[in-house]
Amino acid sequence: MKTRITELFGIQHPIIQGGMHYVGLAELAAAVSNAGGLGIITGLTQKTPELLAREIARCREMTDKPFGVNLTFLPTVSSPDYPGYIKAIIEGGVKAVETAGNNPQKWMPLLKEHGIKVIHKCTSVRHALKAEAIGCDAVSVDGFECGGHPGEDDVPNFILLPRAAEELKIPFVASGGMADGRSLVAALALGAEGMNMGTRFIATKEAPVHEKVKQAIVAASELDTRLVMRSLRNTERVLNNAAVERLLEKEKSLGANLRFEDIIDEVAGVYPRIMQNGDMDAGAWSCGMVAGLIHDVPSCQELIDRIMGEADQLIRQRLAGMAG
Numbered sequence: 001m002k003t004r005i006t007e008l009f010g011i012q013h014p015i016i017q018g019g020m021h022y023v024g025l026a027e028l029a030a031a032v033s034n035a036g037g038l039g040i041i042t043g044l045t046q047k048t049p050e051l052l053a054r055e056i057a058r059c060r061e062m063t064d065k066p067f068g069v070n071l072t073f074l075p076t077v078s079s080p081d082y083p084g085y086i087k088a089i090i091e092g093g094v095k096a097v098e099t100a101g102n103n104p105q106k107w108m109p110l111l112k113e114h115g116i117k118v119i120h121k122c123t124s125v126r127h128a129l130k131a132e133a134i135g136c137d138a139v140s141v142d143g144f145e146c147g148g149h150p151g152e153d154d155v156p157n158f159i160l161l162p163r164a165a166e167e168l169k170i171p172f173v174a175s176g177g178m179a180d181g182r183s184l185v186a187a188l189a190l191g192a193e194g195m196n197m198g199t200r201f202i203a204t205k206e207a208p209v210h211e212k213v214k215q216a217i218v219a220a221s222e223l224d225t226r227l228v229m230r231s232l233r234n235t236e237r238v239l240n241n242a243a244v245e246r247l248l249e250k251e252k253s254l255g256a257n258l259r260f261e262d263i264i265d266e267v268a269g270v271y272p273r274i275m276q277n278g279d280m281d282a283g284a285w286s287c288g289m290v291a292g293l294i295h296d297v298p299s300c301q302e303l304i305d306r307i308m309g310e311a312d313q314l315i316r317q318r319l320a321g322m323a324g
């Protein structure tokens, strides 16, 4: 399939694997890229720029296809060495960066100077327009359904995507709630040029996470996610578990007085315990409502081939048949 997104990133299929903390390691990024999508290494999961440089080199050993790096500018407990990470990206010859959180304006000249394509992930039309104005090549439009940080506007993709199409000149991909060929065709119909998936890619053979994480996603329904940290204006969609129930109790009892320190046990430093050790109640971890549409753990190649096969069939048979 050819869209402005496949052209921009030099990939075969308009499918991107969004950056995911402690999931987006070289194994997953390489598997997605080898299957014709755009795999993304999560920059901040690597504790130092030197470790990111090593992860980029590892990915390069596993694929000769394009892949990207995610740089997340979110409120974090420590302040990451962003110039160092960007240097590692440039020196590693990576040509695609997914930015998220705060707008990447400060870093755009440096990235552009090195021919790096920037796709900014955002959750509102106004932020997407800002990304376009500062020179981003594309945006990833994350609807309310998404795993991770859906923002504070709560606009689902059925409205957000066509609104983005009404306003944007640069291409965009649909993100949040995407799982299969139906998602891709719907995203294209709503004006997107492809799709970005997070949760779906965790439940794949190559995702370097504990088997219990994959099984938790397969077992979950669309009713099993919760929104946490709303009162801190740092809303995150997570899979419900004992830690999340505890966190929500604290949010309820402390109300507007809630501070980050009150919930630090449930949210800070929990990712390695969950993703690597399979300690499923260690804390709150991002997961999309799309878990309700995930029923198996295929390889990335099987998943992407299936999506493209379904999309082709939907367009040529179901939709063409209805139109004809």
Ligand SMILES: Cc1cc2nc3c(=O)[nH]c(=O)nc-3n(C[C@H](O)[C@H](O)[C@H](O)COP(=O)(O)O)c2cc1C
Residues within 6 Å of the ligand: 017, 018, 019, 020, 021, 023, 042, 070, 071, 072, 099, 100, 101, 121, 142, 145, 146, 147, 148, 149, 175, 176, 177, 178, 196, 197, 198, 199, 200, 285, 286, 287, 288, 289, 290
């Ligand atoms: C476990 C997990 C961790 C994530 N970590 C990050 C991250 O570090 N940076 C980021 O920009 N997005 C992160 N995301 C968001 C994804 O890149 C993607 O935008 C989102 O998952 C799309 O929604 P979906 O899960 O419905 O596909 C994360 C998502 C998940 C599920």
